[in-house]
Amino acid sequence: MDRKEFFSQIGIGTAALLIPACLSGCSKSDSAPTNVDFTIDVSTGSLATNGGYLVQNGVLVARTTSGSFLAVSAACTHEGTNVQYVSSTNSFTCPNHNAQFNSTGAVTQGPATKNLTKYNTTLTGTSLRVFS
């Protein structure tokens, strides 16, 4: 094997390794849960307090400072890191590369380019239903 042939094979091998990694990374943007339908008791835990939030079943559920509820897909559409709820601005931020999303999940700052998926919420007593 001569030098040119060696580097040619290394290049092909590297490309073969990177393609599946890219496909895996790219698919993160489509990882929002589907067919969501679950309930949470909001009388205890982080959702008992205005401004609190939690992640369950891949969905971030937040209680705003005014006491209403929001639910969006938890995985950042950039590379899949779980976003965090920021009660002071009623928005979501990604701690990984600082993408920002408004309360409806729409991107307001990159590097993410795709919105978070928003889910419906209905409160009955202290039972919050989160659903698609």
Ligand code: FES
């Ligand atoms: S993973 Fe969220 S901004 Fe990169």
